[in-house]
Amino acid sequence: MTHQHTKYTNTPTQQKMKYAIICGSHRENSQSVKVAQYLENRIKELYPEAETYLLELATANVPFWDPGVWAGEDKWKTIWSPIAAELQSSDAIIPITPEWSGMATPMLKNFFLLASGRELGHKPGLIVSVSSGRGGAYPVSELRTSSYKNNQICFIPEHLVLRFITDRLNETEAVDESDAITRERIDFALNMLHTYAEAFKGIRKQEHIYNDKFKFGM
Numbered sequence: 725m726t727h728q729h730t731k732y733t734n735t736p737t738q739q740k741m742k743y744a745i746i747c748g749s750h751r752e753n754s755q756s757v758k759v760a761q762y763l764e765n766r767i768k769e770l771y772p773e774a775e776t777y778l779l780e781l782a783t784a785n786v787p788f789w790d791p792g793v794w795a796g797e798d799k800w801k802t803i804w805s806p807i808a809a810e811l812q813s814s815d816a817i818i819p820i821t822p823e824w825s826g827m828a829t830p831m832l833k834n835f836f837l838l839a840s841g842r843e844l845g846h847k848p849g850l851i852v853s854v855s856s857g858r859g860g861a862y863p864v865s866e867l868r869t870s871s872y873k874n875n876q877i878c879f880i881p882e883h884l885v886l887r888f889i890t891d892r893l894n895e896t897e898a899v900d901e902s903d904a905i906t907r908e909r910i911d912f913a914l915n916m917l918h919t920y921a922e923a924f925k926g927i928r929k930q931e932h933i934y935n936d937k938f939k940f941g942m
Protein backbone atom coordinates (compact mmCIF):
# COMPACT_ATOMS: atom_id res chain seq x y z
CA MET A 725 0.00 0.00 0.00
CA THR A 726 1.32 3.43 -0.89
CA HIS A 727 1.04 6.40 1.44
CA GLN A 728 0.32 9.98 0.47
CA HIS A 729 3.19 12.20 1.44
CA THR A 730 3.25 15.87 2.24
CA LYS A 731 6.86 16.84 2.71
CA TYR A 732 6.86 19.71 5.14
CA THR A 733 9.94 21.71 4.20
CA ASN A 734 12.97 21.85 2.01
CA THR A 735 15.25 22.62 4.91
CA PRO A 736 17.39 19.45 4.67
CA THR A 737 19.02 20.91 1.56
CA GLN A 738 19.88 24.14 3.36
CA GLN A 739 23.46 24.57 4.42
CA LYS A 740 22.94 27.32 6.99
CA MET A 741 20.94 26.88 10.19
CA LYS A 742 17.96 29.15 10.77
CA TYR A 743 16.41 29.75 14.18
CA ALA A 744 12.85 31.02 14.65
CA ILE A 745 12.23 32.73 17.99
CA ILE A 746 8.57 33.22 18.94
CA CYS A 747 7.99 35.72 21.74
CA GLY A 748 4.67 34.98 23.44
CA SER A 749 4.17 37.95 25.79
CA HIS A 750 1.22 40.20 24.94
CA ARG A 751 3.15 43.17 26.35
CA GLU A 752 5.44 45.43 24.37
CA ASN A 753 8.83 46.00 26.04
CA SER A 754 8.28 42.84 28.05
CA GLN A 755 10.88 40.80 29.87
CA SER A 756 10.17 38.05 27.35
CA VAL A 757 11.23 40.36 24.50
CA LYS A 758 14.41 41.13 26.43
CA VAL A 759 15.07 37.38 26.62
CA ALA A 760 14.22 36.92 22.92
CA GLN A 761 16.71 39.62 21.93
CA TYR A 762 19.37 38.15 24.20
CA LEU A 763 18.89 34.71 22.63
CA GLU A 764 18.95 36.14 19.11
CA ASN A 765 22.22 37.97 19.80
CA ARG A 766 23.74 34.96 21.53
CA ILE A 767 22.85 32.66 18.61
CA LYS A 768 24.62 35.08 16.26
CA GLU A 769 27.70 35.07 18.54
CA LEU A 770 27.77 31.29 18.92
CA TYR A 771 26.95 30.54 15.27
CA PRO A 772 28.00 33.48 13.05
CA GLU A 773 26.62 31.70 9.96
CA ALA A 774 23.15 31.26 11.48
CA GLU A 775 20.08 33.16 10.39
CA THR A 776 17.42 34.23 12.87
CA TYR A 777 13.75 35.19 12.66
CA LEU A 778 12.09 36.90 15.63
CA LEU A 779 8.30 36.93 15.77
CA GLU A 780 7.03 39.27 18.49
CA LEU A 781 3.42 38.33 19.04
CA ALA A 782 2.79 41.54 21.04
CA THR A 783 3.24 43.63 17.90
CA ALA A 784 2.64 41.16 15.05
CA ASN A 785 -1.17 41.61 15.08
CA VAL A 786 -1.93 37.93 14.55
CA PRO A 787 -5.67 37.48 15.29
CA PHE A 788 -7.03 34.60 17.27
CA TRP A 789 -7.92 31.55 15.20
CA ASP A 790 -11.30 31.62 13.42
CA PRO A 791 -12.87 29.29 10.82
CA GLY A 792 -11.48 31.48 8.02
CA VAL A 793 -8.12 29.81 8.60
CA TRP A 794 -9.40 26.47 7.30
CA ALA A 795 -11.58 28.18 4.65
CA GLY A 796 -8.42 29.78 3.24
CA GLU A 797 -9.74 33.35 3.56
CA ASP A 798 -7.62 36.09 1.96
CA LYS A 799 -7.35 37.85 5.34
CA TRP A 800 -5.51 34.86 6.73
CA LYS A 801 -3.32 34.40 3.66
CA THR A 802 -2.14 38.00 4.04
CA ILE A 803 -1.47 37.63 7.76
CA TRP A 804 -0.09 34.14 7.97
CA SER A 805 1.78 33.52 4.68
CA PRO A 806 4.80 35.73 5.47
CA ILE A 807 5.11 34.17 8.93
CA ALA A 808 4.66 30.65 7.51
CA ALA A 809 7.41 31.25 4.95
CA GLU A 810 9.86 32.27 7.69
CA LEU A 811 8.95 29.23 9.77
CA GLN A 812 9.13 26.81 6.84
CA SER A 813 12.71 27.82 6.15
CA SER A 814 13.68 27.46 9.84
CA ASP A 815 15.53 24.49 11.32
CA ALA A 816 14.91 25.09 15.03
CA ILE A 817 12.11 26.81 16.96
CA ILE A 818 12.37 28.69 20.27
CA PRO A 819 8.98 29.53 21.79
CA ILE A 820 9.23 31.96 24.71
CA THR A 821 6.39 32.53 27.14
CA PRO A 822 6.04 34.39 30.41
CA GLU A 823 4.21 32.51 33.13
CA TRP A 824 0.88 34.26 33.38
CA SER A 825 -1.51 32.98 36.04
CA GLY A 826 0.37 29.72 35.94
CA MET A 827 -0.15 29.39 32.18
CA ALA A 828 1.50 29.92 28.83
CA THR A 829 0.05 33.00 27.14
CA PRO A 830 -3.08 32.82 24.94
CA MET A 831 -1.13 34.39 22.06
CA LEU A 832 1.48 31.65 22.15
CA LYS A 833 -1.20 28.94 22.34
CA ASN A 834 -2.89 30.67 19.37
CA PHE A 835 0.40 30.49 17.49
CA PHE A 836 0.45 26.72 18.03
CA LEU A 837 -3.15 26.53 16.74
CA LEU A 838 -2.22 28.37 13.56
CA ALA A 839 1.13 26.71 12.84
CA SER A 840 0.90 23.36 11.07
CA GLY A 841 3.30 20.54 10.36
CA ARG A 842 4.36 22.37 7.22
CA GLU A 843 5.89 25.05 9.44
CA LEU A 844 7.01 23.16 12.54
CA GLY A 845 6.86 19.44 11.78
CA HIS A 846 9.85 17.41 12.96
CA LYS A 847 11.82 20.48 13.99
CA PRO A 848 13.46 20.66 17.41
CA GLY A 849 11.95 23.16 19.84
CA LEU A 850 13.54 24.72 22.92
CA ILE A 851 10.87 25.91 25.37
CA VAL A 852 11.78 29.06 27.29
CA SER A 853 9.62 30.32 30.15
CA VAL A 854 10.08 33.62 31.93
CA SER A 855 9.10 34.79 35.41
CA SER A 856 9.82 37.88 37.45
CA GLY A 857 9.62 35.69 40.55
CA ARG A 858 9.98 31.99 41.37
CA GLY A 859 7.45 30.82 38.76
CA GLY A 860 7.94 29.53 35.25
CA ALA A 861 7.54 25.75 35.61
CA TYR A 862 3.85 25.57 34.68
CA PRO A 863 4.10 26.87 31.08
CA VAL A 864 6.83 24.32 30.37
CA SER A 865 4.57 21.54 31.56
CA GLU A 866 1.62 22.99 29.62
CA LEU A 867 3.51 23.33 26.35
CA ARG A 868 5.01 19.87 26.62
CA THR A 869 1.54 18.43 27.21
CA SER A 870 -0.63 20.21 24.73
CA SER A 871 1.00 22.29 22.02
CA TYR A 872 2.73 19.80 19.74
CA LYS A 873 0.15 17.25 18.55
CA ASN A 874 -1.02 18.66 15.21
CA ASN A 875 2.08 20.65 14.29
CA GLN A 876 4.53 17.91 15.33
CA ILE A 877 7.19 20.18 16.78
CA CYS A 878 9.68 18.09 18.78
CA PHE A 879 10.54 19.73 22.09
CA ILE A 880 14.04 18.74 23.17
CA PRO A 881 14.55 17.41 26.73
CA GLU A 882 16.31 20.57 27.88
CA HIS A 883 14.24 23.71 28.52
CA LEU A 884 14.93 27.06 30.14
CA VAL A 885 13.03 28.43 33.15
CA LEU A 886 14.34 31.98 33.57
CA ARG A 887 13.41 33.12 37.08
CA PHE A 888 13.88 36.57 38.67
CA ILE A 889 14.34 37.74 35.11
CA THR A 890 14.21 41.48 35.87
CA ASP A 891 17.60 41.02 37.62
CA ARG A 892 19.15 38.95 34.80
CA LEU A 893 20.49 39.56 31.27
CA ASN A 894 20.40 43.35 31.66
CA GLU A 895 24.05 44.20 30.98
CA THR A 896 26.56 43.12 28.34
CA GLU A 897 28.44 41.06 30.96
CA ALA A 898 27.00 39.10 33.91
CA VAL A 899 26.67 41.27 37.01
CA ASP A 900 26.66 38.49 39.61
CA GLU A 901 26.81 34.71 39.99
CA SER A 902 23.09 34.19 39.36
CA ASP A 903 23.30 36.19 36.14
CA ALA A 904 26.42 34.24 35.11
CA ILE A 905 24.85 30.81 35.69
CA THR A 906 21.75 31.90 33.77
CA ARG A 907 23.92 32.82 30.77
CA GLU A 908 25.91 29.58 31.07
CA ARG A 909 22.70 27.56 31.15
CA ILE A 910 21.38 29.42 28.10
CA ASP A 911 24.54 28.54 26.15
CA PHE A 912 24.22 24.91 27.22
CA ALA A 913 20.61 24.79 25.98
CA LEU A 914 21.39 26.61 22.72
CA ASN A 915 24.27 24.25 21.98
CA MET A 916 22.00 21.28 22.64
CA LEU A 917 19.34 22.75 20.36
CA HIS A 918 21.95 23.30 17.65
CA THR A 919 23.05 19.65 17.86
CA TYR A 920 19.47 18.42 17.64
CA ALA A 921 18.78 20.78 14.72
CA GLU A 922 21.67 19.29 12.75
CA ALA A 923 20.40 15.76 13.42
CA PHE A 924 16.77 16.62 12.65
CA LYS A 925 17.72 17.68 9.13
CA GLY A 926 18.39 14.00 8.53
CA ILE A 927 15.09 13.01 10.14
CA ARG A 928 13.11 15.31 7.80
CA LYS A 929 14.69 13.59 4.80
CA GLN A 930 12.98 10.28 5.75
CA GLU A 931 9.93 9.95 3.46
CA HIS A 932 8.04 7.51 5.70
CA ILE A 933 7.46 10.12 8.43
CA TYR A 934 5.19 12.13 6.08
CA ASN A 935 1.89 10.27 5.97
CA ASP A 936 -1.22 12.38 5.36
CA LYS A 937 -3.41 9.60 6.73
CA PHE A 938 -1.92 10.02 10.21
CA LYS A 939 -0.74 13.61 10.10
CA PHE A 940 -2.62 14.81 13.20
CA GLY A 941 -1.20 12.42 15.79
CA MET A 942 -3.36 10.59 18.33
Ligand SMILES: Cc1cc2nc3c(=O)[nH]c(=O)nc-3n(C[C@H](O)[C@H](O)[C@H](O)COP(=O)(O)O)c2cc1C
Binds near residue numbers: 750756823854860
Ligand atom coordinates in the same frame (compact mmCIF):
# COMPACT_ATOMS: atom_id res chain seq x y z
C1 LIG B 1 -1.47 38.76 33.81
C2 LIG B 1 -0.20 38.37 34.50
C3 LIG B 1 -0.15 37.19 35.23
C4 LIG B 1 1.05 36.79 35.84
N1 LIG B 1 1.10 35.59 36.50
C5 LIG B 1 2.30 35.12 36.93
C6 LIG B 1 2.41 33.80 37.45
O1 LIG B 1 1.46 33.04 37.52
N2 LIG B 1 3.63 33.36 37.83
C7 LIG B 1 4.75 34.15 37.74
O2 LIG B 1 5.83 33.69 38.09
N3 LIG B 1 4.67 35.43 37.26
C8 LIG B 1 3.48 35.92 36.86
N4 LIG B 1 3.39 37.18 36.32
C9 LIG B 1 4.57 38.06 36.34
C10 LIG B 1 5.50 37.77 35.18
O3 LIG B 1 6.42 36.79 35.59
C11 LIG B 1 6.23 39.06 34.77
O4 LIG B 1 5.29 39.97 34.21
C12 LIG B 1 7.43 38.84 33.88
O5 LIG B 1 7.98 40.11 33.60
C13 LIG B 1 7.15 38.10 32.59
O6 LIG B 1 6.19 38.74 31.78
P1 LIG B 1 6.56 39.66 30.51
O7 LIG B 1 7.40 38.84 29.58
O8 LIG B 1 5.25 40.05 29.90
O9 LIG B 1 7.33 40.84 31.03
C14 LIG B 1 2.20 37.62 35.73
C15 LIG B 1 2.12 38.81 35.00
C16 LIG B 1 0.96 39.17 34.38
C17 LIG B 1 0.94 40.45 33.56
